[in-house]
Amino acid sequence: LMGMRDEFWEARDWVRDQLDHDHVGMVSVFETTIRSLGGLLAAYDWSADPAFLDRAEDLGSRLAEAFSSPSGLPFGQVHLGKACCAHNPSWSKGPAILSEVGTLQLEFRSLARATGKPEYARRAERVFEVLDTIMPEDGLMPLRVQMNGIQTPIFSGREISLGAMGDSIYEYMLKIWLQGGRKEPMYRAMYDRSMQGVHDELLKRSSPAGLAYFADLKYGGIEPKMDHLACFMGGLLALGAHSDPLGMDGPRARRDLETAKAVTYTCYQMYARTEVGISSEYVEFVGGDDFKVPSRAPHYLLRPEAVESFFILHQVTGDPIYREWGWEVFQSIERYCRTKFGYGHLRDVRRPSAGPDDQMESFFLAETLKYLYLLFDPDSEVDVLSKHVFNTEAHPTRIFDS
Ligand code: DMJ
Numbered sequence: 349l350m351g352m353r354d355e356f357w358e359a360r361d362w363v364r365d366q367l368d369h370d371h372v373g374m375v376s377v378f379e380t381t382i383r384s385l386g387g388l389l390a391a392y393d394w395s396a397d398p399a400f401l402d403r404a405e406d407l408g409s410r411l412a413e414a415f416s417s418p419s420g421l422p423f424g425q426v427h428l429g430k431a432c433c434a435h436n437p438s439w440s441k442g443p444a445i446l447s448e449v450g451t452l453q454l455e456f457r458s459l460a461r462a463t464g465k466p467e468y469a470r471r472a473e474r475v476f477e478v479l480d481t482i483m484p485e486d487g488l489m490p491l492r493v494q495m496n497g498i499q500t501p502i503f504s505g506r507e508i509s510l511g512a513m514g515d516s517i518y519e520y521m522l523k524i525w526l527q528g529g530r531k532e533p534m535y536r537a538m539y540d541r542s543m544q545g546v547h548d549e550l551l552k553r554s555s556p557a558g559l560a561y562f563a564d565l566k567y568g569g570i571e572p573k574m575d576h577l578a579c580f581m582g583g584l585l586a587l588g589a590h591s592d593p594l595g596m597d598g599p600r601a602r603r604d605l606e607t608a609k610a611v612t613y614t615c616y617q618m619y620a621r622t623e624v625g626i627s628s629e630y631v632e633f634v635g636g637d638d639f640k641v642p643s644r645a646p647h648y649l650l651r652p653e654a655v656e657s658f659f660i661l662h663q664v665t666g667d668p669i670y671r672e673w674g675w676e677v678f679q680s681i682e683r684y685c686r687t688k689f690g691y692g693h694l695r696d697v698r699r700p701s702a703g704p705d706d707q708m709e710s711f712f713l714a715e716t717l718k719y720l721y722l723l724f725d726p727d728s729e730v731d732v733l734s735k736h737v738f739n740t741e742a743h744p745t746r747i748f749d750s
């Protein structure tokens with residue numbers, strides 16, 4: 349994407365000669381699928397180099413062990429080296445995590461298509477068939493799903509969020525539909541139903557500025573906070589409006605695009621209103637002051653969701669304001685997160701003098717910098733509006749029709 353061909357082939361050699369899944373222990377199925385499997389499949393899609401597909405299938409066949417539950421819902425962890433022992437991690441206290449069960453489908457469908465083995469797709473798609481039968485009327489699903497030893501999973505608890513543990517399931521409803529050439533109406537219907545629920549129950553306004561945000565629901569009540577993670581919703585709603593089968597000028601698409609712009613503006617404010625120009629992990633909406641940085645989570649993990657929405661909204665609307673915002677965010681990251689050998693998390697956006705931590709998630713390269721780069725690239729081959737679909741880790745592959 350950046351024309352760094354020598355580096356790309358060097359990485360291909362490493363993947364071909366050194367990437368080994370035999371000596372790896374327990375891994376998160378979700379993280380390994382979106383980061384590693386998604387990365388290998390996108391590299392294969394862009395280069396057609398068989399080394400990437402070979403390693404992707406080796407990895408995918410091991411991860412597919414996760415689908416061995418009675419209902420077909422995936423367990424959260426597998427032993428990669430032995431391709432066995434799938435179970436949910438103890439921290440989740442038994443149930444599966446909503447976003448984790450519903451964020452594997454783009455990757456396994458790509459794998460099925462590239463290998464000619466439809467079983468990979470069938471197992472991942474089964475998850476959405478099950479979820480469709482148990483999804484609440486308003487399309488908003490609780491964050492935990494009880495699945496151990498039972499044929500029909502049941503939601504447990506009443507926590508609902510577009511941030512941590514919920515986010516990407518809504519992203520995949522739309523993106524699976526786009527990936528398949530818009531021919532599988534069940535996914536689009538689930539997405540539209542959920543977005544109705546989002547507008548009816550989660551969309552709120554701050555005071556005094558009237559900033560739009562998505563609240564969490566906890567035990568039936570509103571929790572007026574929004575995770576940085578939920579900032580992906582601006583881009584998602586814009587993409588959904590642009591592809592709406594009822595037309596981009598219809599009332600539903602207009603509603604969604606308006607919400608997309610409004611919430612993305614709030615996400616920009618989450619950066620612009622701190623002294624360092626960088627957002628905290630979440631913000632709390634407090635009457636009279638719009639929002640504040642909570643003392644429990646004042647950190648910034650180099651997350652991508654705000655700039656992801658800037659990129660997609662720029663593609664959909666052509667409005668140069670998204671480049672202005674992206675440039676501001678980029679400059680703040682350069683100023684406060686850059687270290688001698690990379691970039692680091694900020695411990696506290698209110699106290700930048702401590703400097704960045706010695707940690708950099710892979711999504712900073714895969715997502716944050718990629719979205720920023722693409723936001724400013726006037727002639728990229730990436731076509732997010734008609735040709736490509738990005739998995740949740742920003743690895744682009746062609747939609748099946750193109
Ligand atoms: C990424 O790993 C993915 O976007 C995931 O869906 C949730 N967010 C992180 C980065 O913040």
